[in-house]
Every structure is written in structure tokens, then in C-alpha cells.
Amino acid sequence: MTAFEEFGVLSTIAKAIEELEWTLPTDIQAEGIPLVLGGGDVLMAAETGSGKTAAFCLPIIQIVWETLNDIQSGKASKSSTSTSLPWTISIDDRGSALAVAPDGLRVQSREQKEWHGCRCTRGVTSGKWGFEATVTDEGLCRVGWSTLNASLDLGTDKFGWGYGGTGKKSNNRQFDNYGEAFGKNDVITCLLDLEKGEVKFLKNGVDLGVAFTGINKNQPVFPAVVLKNAEMAFNFGDHPFKFNLPDKFLPLISARKDQVAINTNGRGNNGEGIVKLANNAPQAIIIEPSRELAEQTSNQIKLFKKYLENPIIKELLVIGGVNVKEQISQLQNPGADIIVGTPGRLEDLIQGGYLSLANCRFFVLDEADGLLKQGYSDFIDRLHKQMPKITADGKRLQMIVCSATLHAFEVKKMAEKLMHFPTWIDLKGEDAVPETVHHVVVKVDPQTDRSWDNLRRHIMTDGVHKQDDVRPGNNCPETLSEAVKLLKGEYTIRAIDVHNMDRAIIFCRTKLDCDNLEKYLKQIDKNNYSCVCLHGDRKPNERKTNLEMFKSSKVKFLICTDVAARGLDISGLPFMINVTLPDEKSNYVHRIGRVGRAERMGLAISLVSTVPEKVWYHGEWCKSRGRNCSNTNLTDTKGCCMWYNELQYLADIEEHLNVTIQQIEPDIKVPHDQFDGKVVYGQKRQRDEGLAYKNHTDQMMPIVTDLTKLESEAQILYLKRHLTKMARVA
Numbered sequence: 001m002t003a004f005e006e007f008g009v010l011s012t013i014a015k016a017i018e019e020l021e022w023t024l025p026t027d028i029q030a031e032g033i034p035l036v037l038g039g040g041d042v043l044m045a046a047e048t049g050s051g052k053t054a055a056f057c058l059p060i061i062q063i064v065w066e067t068l069n070d071i072q073s074g075k076a077s078k079s080s081t082s083t084s085l086p087w088t089i090s091i092d093d094r095g096s097a098l099a100v101a102p103d104g105l106r107v108q109s110r111e112q113k114e115w116h117g118c119r120c121t122r123g124v125t126s127g128k129w130g131f132e133a134t135v136t137d138e139g140l141c142r143v144g145w146s147t148l149n150a151s152l153d154l155g156t157d158k159f160g161w162g163y164g165g166t167g168k169k170s171n172n173r174q175f176d177n178y179g180e181a182f183g184k185n186d187v188i189t190c191l192l193d194l195e196k197g198e199v200k201f202l203k204n205g206v207d208l209g210v211a212f213t214g215i216n217k218n219q220p221v222f223p224a225v226v227l228k229n230a231e232m233a234f235n236f237g238d239h240p241f242k243f244n245l246p247d248k249f250l251p252l253i254s255a256r257k258d259q260v261a262i263n264t265n266g267r268g269n270n271g272e273g274i275v276k277l278a279n280n281a282p283q284a285i286i287i288e289p290s291r292e293l294a295e296q297t298s299n300q301i302k303l304f305k306k307y308l309e310n311p312i313i314k315e316l317l318v319i320g321g322v323n324v325k326e327q328i329s330q331l332q333n334p335g336a337d338i339i340v341g342t343p344g345r346l347e348d349l350i351q352g353g354y355l356s357l358a359n360c361r362f363f364v365l366d367e368a369d370g371l372l373k374q375g376y377s378d379f380i381d382r383l384h385k386q387m388p389k390i391t392a393d394g395k396r397l398q399m400i401v402c403s404a405t406l407h408a409f410e411v412k413k414m415a416e417k418l419m420h421f422p423t424w425i426d427l428k429g430e431d432a433v434p435e436t437v438h439h440v441v442v443k444v445d446p447q448t449d450r451s452w453d454n455l456r457r458h459i460m461t462d463g464v465h466k467q468d469d470v471r472p473g474n475n476c477p478e479t480l481s482e483a484v485k486l487l488k489g490e491y492t493i494r495a496i497d498v499h500n501m502d503r504a505i506i507f508c509r510t511k512l513d514c515d516n517l518e519k520y521l522k523q524i525d526k527n528n529y530s531c532v533c534l535h536g537d538r539k540p541n542e543r544k545t546n547l548e549m550f551k552s553s554k555v556k557f558l559i560c561t562d563v564a565a566r567g568l569d570i571s572g573l574p575f576m577i578n579v580t581l582p583d584e585k586s587n588y589v590h591r592i593g594r595v596g597r598a599e600r601m602g603l604a605i606s607l608v609s610t611v612p613e614k615v616w617y618h619g620e621w622c623k624s625r626g627r628n629c630s631n632t633n634l635t636d637t638k639g640c641c642m643w644y645n646e647l648q649y650l651a652d653i654e655e656h657l658n659v660t661i662q663q664i665e666p667d668i669k670v671p672h673d674q675f676d677g678k679v680v681y682g683q684k685r686q687r688d689e690g691l692a693y694k695n696h697t698d699q700m701m702p703i704v705t706d707l708t709k710l711e712s713e714a715q716i717l718y719l720k721r722h723l724t725k726m727a728r729v730a
């Protein structure tokens with residue numbers, strides 16, 4: 001048995017994991033996998049590169065496969081416990097989009113266009129009976145009684161008698177005013193008098209009068225309900241009623257055997273015997289903040305499901321920049337069980353009616369804080385609303401949320417609103433940087449380092465100072481700001497040279513900065529500094545090719561904006577450079593987390609200007625959104641520039657992480673810390689075991705001596721007391 005199997009993972013999935021040479025689950029996987037398999041909502045907070053993707057993908061793949069397997073083998077229709085309960089909603093006699101809770105006493109339909117109904121497992125043949133139905137969510141519902149040959153759309157034929165939330169009663173398609181409207185939290189008591197052949201209703205205990213007469217006494221009558229995007233809970237008498245039944249009426253649960261009829265309808269819809277899932281209604285939706293990350297997660301799923309056959313799991317990548325028609329046709333045929341996507345394209349497909357959330361039982365927000373900060377909160381709410389909280393086979397919707405920087409107010413607020421008794425797996429209790437990431441800062445001070453005065457060749461800058469009088473000798477803030485830009489170009493080259501970097505990811509603040517750095521590196525030496533760019537202005541195909549070129553070491557450097565800050569997993573990447581610190585502190589954690597993954601060591605160097613730097617900031621007022629913009633006024637006068645105070649951002653990051661980041665000199669040499677042992681960036685840490693052991697024994701020696709002394713004192717004390725006692729007894 002592999003270590004993963006011990007955590008409940010199927011052997012067929014474990015086999016695929018073994019091929020990846022993962023011998024043990026990481027901490028987050030060891031805690032997360034059993035929780036998701038157990039049906040819980042989970043918030044996973046763990047460092048970058050700690051294996052969160054597998055922590056949610058593995059259990060989801062497993063449950064999705066098991067569900068498909070149950071459906072294929074016909075178990076899905078038999079498995080619910082509800083048939084064994086005497087008075088519950090029947091899982092066999094219901095519409096395809098109608099979900100029944102495992103206790104059989106709550107139903108839900110998230111279908112917005114059609115009505116979906118159901119009936120109780122039992123009915124009555126004589127007597128005066130009542131049950132209560134409570135509206136537990138917004139939406140449309142009609143509740144009442146029907147015989148077994150009535151349509152599940154209650155009240156649309158002569159065999160069903162319903163009372164609807166709009167204040168109408170209906171039978172045989174005739175909708176007449178009755179009582180008053182009802183909605184969320186209202187309790188409707190449904191009464192059937194088979195002696196008089198009458199049906200009537202109470203709303204919150206108030207008698208609304210007889211609704212129907214002439215009920216045929218020759219056929220058993222069953223509690224029934226029909227819903228449109230709504231939810232109702234039932235009490236057939238298992239619990240005390242909220243409102244007393246009128247005189248002589250009894251709870252259904254107390255009906256004698258000879259008064260009860262069994263609901264024989266069903267074995268599913270359309271006589272199929274099982275609830276078959278629609279092609280375009282996946283069981284899992286995984287949302288990622290970028291196309292690259294969505295593709296990466298989708299590829300991981302492909303690897304993990306490799307040996308799962310009969311039935312096979314169909315996963316689909318839904319991202320922008322790819323032909324939408326292809327995605328629509330895939331959704332129609334062969335369909336998708338797990339969808340990994342980015343918000344924009346997911347929304348398009350859902351709104352267009354191509355993608356249905358009616359069977360979704362896993363809702364995953366990877367990099368959740370990033371999604372929320374990007375403004376997708378309403379989108380997440382909308383999707384959550386459309387997902388059934390209980391699926392057609394009676395399973396509860398599970399929500400999984402993860403990030404290396406989950407300690408954000410927005411996340412807590414969302415969890416409170418959408419998640420059900422969520423479990424936090426919080427390995428550090430705060431946002432943290434993995435021990436494998438050696439992160440340092442280099443101050444870029446144009447006042448002490450005057451090398452920018454007379455650079456023979458230099459990086460093209462972003463043009464914010466085009467209108468300013470910037471020149472050596474004029475030490476105004478604008479000149480120093482321009483000097484910082486020039487120096488950062490030089491320091492980047494120096495960092496590469498000093499550390500012989502042949503693979504690094506380089507983060508710039510803007511797309512323009514990325515383009516300028518790419519040109520500069522190529523201009524110096526396009527072989528030694530071979531590089532590509534990844535940012536929002538590059539075409540989807542180019543982004544994809546560039547990332548692949550970098551991953552496969554065809555180029556040495558990937559220059560990117562924060563679009564690549566989160567989640568990208570480039571195996572054994574040894575170095576990263578922050579040309580400018582991000583203003584969003586969580587992005588610092590994500591950016592530097594591109595190195596030091598999966599226990600390999602990584603070096604992250606951040607260049608930090610000691611003086612304010614004027615930079616572009618194109619707000620919503622900028623018509624061109626930055627393209628060829630030349631408005632170098634400051635934002636407070638509706639301009640597109642601002643002063644960037646990196647020292648302040650550095651202080652914010654340090655405060656957030658509760659650390660002081662090591663500072664190195666402008667020569668960018670990184671001193672070796674004797675306790676680090678031998679570090680080769682990009683490789684697993686090789687500790688100098690001999691030295692580490694000697695240090696450890698030296699440290700422990702005085703403590704061990706003290707403990708030995710204390711123990712012998714305690715023993716002497718005990719013996720003295722014991723002997724004194726013995727002497728007294730003698």
C-alpha cells in the first residue's frame with residue numbers, strides 16, 4: 001500500500017502518483033485529502049509550492065469517478081438511505097434536477113427555467129392528515145397532494161392539488177387566487193381530509209379555507225411538491241409541528257399500516273432507473289485566476305486520472321483566448337465531469353446556457369484571495385447561487401478554497417457567507433515564506449551609486465519623465481527617479497552575472513517595463529540573455545509558446561507582470577528577480593514562491609529603490625488603458641502617473657510576514673550563512689550533517705547537564721521521603 005492510499009486515495013490514482021515519484025503526501029495533502037474525501041468544506045492555507053493543487057484535485061477526481069461509477073452500475077438510484085425511512089421524499093419519483101437531502105426531508109431544485117417536482121415515499125388511503133412544508137430558500141414552489149398517476153408538475157392535471165407561493169391554488173391547469181402569497185421561512189400546513197374529499201392549507205398556522213373538494217377516495221394520495229430554483233423542508237410528523245393541526249387531523253407519520261400506500265413510481269426519470277448527468281453539467285468547477293494556471297491544473301488532473309477507466313473522467317479547460325465554439329462543442333459532446341477555467345470564459349458559457357451548474361458538487365476557488373482582489377466576488381456569489389446545495393444523488397455541495405495568502409479579510413468574509421462549517425487547514429497560522437526560499441533585498445540608491453551618470457548603454461525607460469528636466473547634476477526627484485530606472489536595468493544584469501543565472505523568472509511592474517527589459521537583454525547578448533515575455537498584452541498563443549519555451553529551457557529568462565505571480569510551477573527553478581516590489585503585499589509571497597518549490601532551494605532578489613520612483617498608473621479614466629498613453633500628470637489631477645514608494649512597500653511586506661528581509665550590498669553577492677549548509681539553488685538542500693550535528697550537541701550540552709542534575713536531586717528527595725515514612729511505620 002502506498003502512502004497516498006493510507007490517506008484514502010484509490011489505488012488506481014495512487015499508481016499514477018507513484019509514477020510522478022511522489023513517495024509521501026506533503027503536509028497540506030495529508031490533512032486536506034481526508035477532509036475533502038470526508039465531505040467537508042475546506043480552506044487550505046499553505047506556503048507556495050507545498051502541493052495544494054494535488055490536495056484538492058486528488059480527492060475530487062476520486063469522488064467524481066466514484067459517482068460516475070455508481071451511475072454506471074445503477075447504484076446511484078439505490079444508495080440513498082431515504083427509501084428506508086417511512087415518510088420521506090422519494091428519490092425514485094422526482095424530476096431530474098430535483099435534489100433530495102440524505103435524510104429525505106429537504107428538497108431543492110436549482111433549475112431556473114423549468115419546474116421539477118417530487119412525491120413522498122408513502123401516501124394515505126383514508127383518514128384526515130397533515131404535514132408541514134417550510135420554504136427554506138428564495139424561489140418558486142407549489143406544494144400539496146397528488147395521486148401516483150399525477151404529473152410531477154403538481155396541479156397541472158386533475159390528479160394533483162397544489163398551493164403556490166404566488167397565492168394561487170391549482171388543479172388541472174386551472175390557477176385560481178387562494179389565500180395569500182408565501183415565501184422564504186413561511187410554513188405551509190397541507191391538510192387532506194379523505195372523509196370529505198377535501199384539501200386545504202394553513203399559512204403560518206392561519207387557516208386559508210378549503211381549496212379543493214371532490215378528491216377521489218379510491219386512489220391513495222401522496223404529499224407532493226414542485227419547485228423552480230427553490231428549496232423546501234418537510235415534516236411529516238417526525239418532529240413537533242410548528243403550528244398545531246386542526247382538530248381531528250393527524251400527522252402522516254401516525255397513519256396505520258392499513259391506511260398507508262407505498263409509492264411504487266419511479267426507478268428514476270423517464271424509466272431510466274438512475275439519475276443520468278447531463279453532458280454539460282459537470283460535477284466540479286475549479287476556478288483559477290490565470291489561463292496559465294488553469295492549464296497547469298488541468299494538466300495535473302490529466303496525470304492523476306491516467307489509470308481511472310470505465311468510466312473515464314472527462315476534464316475540460318475553459319479559458320479565454322481559445323475558440324469558444326470548440327469549448328461549446330466539447331461541452332455538448334462528449335461533455336465534461338470536471339471543468340477548470342478562468343472567470344471570464346466560465347461566465348460567458350454559463351450565461352449563454354452552454355454550461356449548467358445543476359450537478360456541480362465541488363466548487364473550488366484556487367488562489368481565492370487573488371480572485372476576490374481582482375473583483376470576482378459577485379461572480380463567485382452568482383455561481384454559488386446557481387449550484388444545488390444538495391445534488392441529485394443527495395450529496396452536499398463542497399466548497400474548497402486555497403492559497404498561500406489566505407489570511408485576507410475578503411476570504412474570511414466570503415467563507416462566512418458561502419461555506420458550510422468549513423475546516424481551516426492552516427499550517428503556519430499566517431502568510432509565510434517557505435524555508436526553501438532565500439529572499440534578499442538590494443537597495444538601489446541613485447544618490448550613492450552614481451554609475452547612472454555616464455552609462456554608455458542602458459535600458460530604455462518607461463518615458464514618464466519625457467517632459468521633465470532630468471539630467472545628471474540636477475538632483476531633483478524626477479532625475480533620481482529616472483536614475484533608479486537606469487540602475488535597475490544594470491542591477492538586473494549584475495544579478496544574472498554574479499549568480500551565473502541560466503534560468504530565472506523576472507517580475508516587472510508594468511507590461512511596458514517587461515517589454516523594455518526584454519529588448520535590453522536581447523540587445524546586450526541575445527544568446528546569453530535569451531528571454532521571453534508573459535503579460536496581458538501578448539496574444540494567448542504567444543503567452544503559451546513563451547511559457548513553454550521557458551519551461552523547456554529553450555530560453556533562460558521569463559520576464560513577466562503579476563499575471564504569472566501565482567501558482568506557476570516551473571520545476572526546479574533556482575532564481576527570481578523582482579525588478580520592482582509589488583504594491584500588493586500578498587503578491588510578494590506569490591512572486592518569490594515561484595522558486596523554492598517542492599523542497600528545492602531558490603534565491604529571490606528584490607531591487608528596492610531608496611528614493612520615490614515616478615511610474616505609470618492608468619486608472620479607469622485613462623481612455624487607452626495605457627496603450628501609447630502620454631499623460632504624465634499625477635493621478636490626483638486625472639493623470640496617469642504616481643510616485644511609487646518602494647521603501648514603504650518593503651516595510652508593509654516585512655510587517656505582514658513578520659520578518660526582516662536580509663539586505664545585501666549592490667554587488668549582489670549573497671553571503672553564505674553557515675547554518676544553511678551547502679546550498680545549490682534549484683536543488684534539494686544538502687545539509688552539512690557533520691557540522692549541523694556538532695552544533696546541535698554543543699547547544700544541547702548545558703541543558704542536558706542541568707536536566708541530569710535535576711533528576712538526581714529529585715530521586716534523592718524521593719528516597720529520603722520514602723525512607724522517613726518507612727522508619728515512621730516501623
Ligand SMILES: Nc1ncnc2c1ncn2[C@@H]1O[C@H](COP(=O)(O)OP(=O)(O)OP(=O)(O)O)[C@@H](O)[C@H]1O
Binds near residue numbers: 049
Ligand atoms: N507529495 C508530493 N511529493 C513530491 N512532490 C510534490 C508532491 N506534491 C506536489 N509536489 C510538487 O510540488 C510542486 C508544487 O506543487 P503545487 O503547484 O501544487 O504547489 P502550490 O501549493 O499550489 O503552490 P502555489 O501556492 O505557488 O500555487 C509541483 O511541482 C508538484 O509536482
